[in-house]
Amino acid sequence: NYISVSKLANLLNCRIETLIKDLTKLGFANISHNYILSREYVELILQEYNYVLPASQAAITSKNIYDGLKAPANPKFLQRRPPVVTIMGHVDHGKTTIIDYLRKSSVVSGEHGGITQHIGAFQIVTPVSKKSITFLDTPGHAAFLKMRERGANITDIIVLVVSIEDSVMPQTLEAIKHIKNSGNELIVAITKIDTIKRPKDREKAIERVTNDLISQDIPVEKIGGDVQVIPISAKTGENMDLFEESIILLSDIMDVRAENSLKTLVEGWVLESQVRKTVGNVATVLVKRGTLQKGKILLCGNTYCRVKLMVDDLGKDVIKAEPAQVVEVRGWKDLVRAGDEVIQTVSESVAKKYINRRIALQAVEKDAVTVENLNEQRREEAELQKHKNEIEDEDIKKSFVPQGPKDVNFIVKSDVSGSAEAIEESIEPLGNAEVRCKVISSSVGLPNESDFKMAQITDSKILCFNLGNLPSEVINNPYHIEVKQYNVIYKLIEDVTDILTDNLKPIF
Ligand code: GDP
Numbered sequence: 001n002y003i004s005v006s007k008l009a010n011l012l013n014c015r016i017e018t019l020i021k022d023l024t025k026l027g028f029a030n031i032s033h034n035y036i037l038s039r040e041y042v043e044l045i046l047q048e049y050n051y052v053l054p055a056s057q058a059a060i061t062s063k064n065i066y067d068g069l070k071a072p073a074n075p076k077f078l079q080r081r082p083p084v085v086t087i088m089g090h091v092d093h094g095k096t097t098i099i100d101y102l103r104k105s106s107v108v109s110g111e112h113g114g115i116t117q118h119i120g121a122f123q124i125v126t127p128v129s130k131k132s133i134t135f136l137d138t139p140g141h142a143a144f145l146k147m148r149e150r151g152a153n154i155t156d157i158i159v160l161v162v163s164i165e166d167s168v169m170p171q172t173l174e175a176i177k178h179i180k181n182s183g184n185e186l187i188v189a190i191t192k193i194d195t196i197k198r199p200k201d202r203e204k205a206i207e208r209v210t211n212d213l214i215s216q217d218i219p220v221e222k223i224g225g226d227v228q229v230i231p232i233s234a235k236t237g238e239n240m241d242l243f244e245e246s247i248i249l250l251s252d253i254m255d256v257r258a259e260n261s262l263k264t265l266v267e268g269w270v271l272e273s274q275v276r277k278t279v280g281n282v283a284t285v286l287v288k289r290g291t292l293q294k295g296k297i298l299l300c301g302n303t304y305c306r307v308k309l310m311v312d313d314l315g316k317d318v319i320k321a322e323p324a325q326v327v328e329v330r331g332w333k334d335l336v337r338a339g340d341e342v343i344q345t346v347s348e349s350v351a352k353k354y355i356n357r358r359i360a361l362q363a364v365e366k367d368a369v370t371v372e373n374l375n376e377q378r379r380e381e382a383e384l385q386k387h388k389n390e391i392e393d394e395d396i397k398k399s400f401v402p403q404g405p406k407d408v409n410f411i412v413k414s415d416v417s418g419s420a421e422a423i424e425e426s427i428e429p430l431g432n433a434e435v436r437c438k439v440i441s442s443s444v445g446l447p448n449e450s451d452f453k454m455a456q457i458t459d460s461k462i463l464c465f466n467l468g469n470l471p472s473e474v475i476n477n478p479y480h481i482e483v484k485q486y487n488v489i490y491k492l493i494e495d496v497t498d499i500l501t502d503n504l505k506p507i508f
Helices: 005-012 016-025 039-049 065-069 095-109 142-149 170-182 199-214 240-254 348-399 417-427 449-458 489-502
Strands: 002-004 036-038 078-080 084-089 121-125 132-136 157-163 185-191 228-231 257-259 267-276 280-289 297-300 303-311 326-332 341-345 406-414 435-444 460-465 483-486
Touching: 002 005, 005 016, 005 036, 005 348, 016 039, 036 039, 065 341, 065 348, 084 095, 084 170, 095 121, 095 157, 095 185, 095 240, 121 326, 132 240, 157 170, 157 199, 157 240, 185 199, 185 240, 199 228, 228 240, 257 280, 297 348, 303 348, 341 348, 406 417, 406 449, 406 489, 417 435, 417 460, 417 489, 435 449, 435 489, 449 460, 460 489, 483 489
Parallel strands: 084 132, 084 157, 157 185, 185 228, 406 435, 406 460, 460 483
Antiparallel strands: 002 036, 078 257, 121 132, 267 280, 267 341, 280 326, 297 303, 297 341, 303 326
16 A cells, blocks of 8 residues: 555656655655655545556556556457467376477478477377377476466466376376366376286276276266367377367367457467577467467567567468467567467557566666655664663653652641641741752641542642541541541651651651
């Protein structure tokens, strides 16, 4: 609920100087760019100066600043797209072999016989249904973790590979855990089935693996679930077509779609990036939405790109890249980071504007952290000072000795007013430089309620003269005030002198 002046200026899209001027007019003094404002003040400023703070901008940070560029999904333009598939499983259970097989088959089926280059993903066309599947080949990559952290689930289907020889192993269990958490759809490939020749033995082994999966709560088809289990050999190619078609079958059921019209602004994710000799900064982009084409402006992190060239994993030029397609994009001003989101902007100037704002926000956020620390430090210092002051106050109170002699208070009650005055006159002069007698009041009659209260407040003793035997309710008064009765004046004066002498002794 707090914001720095510079961050507010940024959100309002106005100059810091202007904002500071306005704040000064409102009565703020000594304002700097990292002055922290509370929500109430921000609201006041917004009202007073008609600044507009769009609701969607209220929580803009450098991380989500580009979200403002994204158009909401328009279901009218949702079109079917290929599924994006990741392969997971225990080491040596055959992931690479499957990828190699699929890649080779796609190269053979395509018109190019070029050398494949690793760009983090590739697309194949299935042999029977002739539909496309995108395979990501670096699922353990840091970029994927980053994308997941940011809530981007770029995978539709996870293929869990389990070797027919080893069945479920530690990393298989890890993968299962991940799959359950990710909410992705699952297909199981039992690999290396060529290693068991005899059909009966093979069947038994497949059953063993399937049962192991069931005991891990995987709802396989055998027990009425919807997880397909496909026994394959990527070495011999056995059942590989079935495997590919089972992915298509699942994606058909899932009905995977993405928005793709001429107007749709492209969105995607960076899978990998590098600086290539003679080519410059390149980034592999998985298109999530829209169609990527040459000349389009892409914004990513703190940099942007006018798409100069796009190539696929075979190094072949690509004219357009549609959702679920992966292409290497060339033309970036700076190197982008894997795992960052890519967004198309309508022009270079818009991209630059957002980059500048993001850089400013990043600086403010860094600042805000230091300002926060500083404020915390100030708070602590203030606490400390307050504590110190309190101690000092206590000390002053303690060391405070009233100047002059100490008063010992009395209230005089007597039978007649004349004697009361006489007593007052005779005892008031008693005392010395340290202690003296003070008559708070003198009056006629037995001590009453108000005398007791007064005695209590002033810490007085009550001296009675010629009042006869005092009633017990006076002696044992509920205020616990000491009440004394005298019949001779010198006795009274003697007693008062004794009391004063007692008071000479230091109390503390
Ligand atoms: P990864 O660690 O999961 O990527 O496993 P690899 O694909 O590297 O495979 C590990 C080993 O198993 C390699 O020696 C492969 O040749 C072998 N392998 C993989 N798939 C098969 C298969 O279907 N049949 C046979 N016989 N061997 C396989």
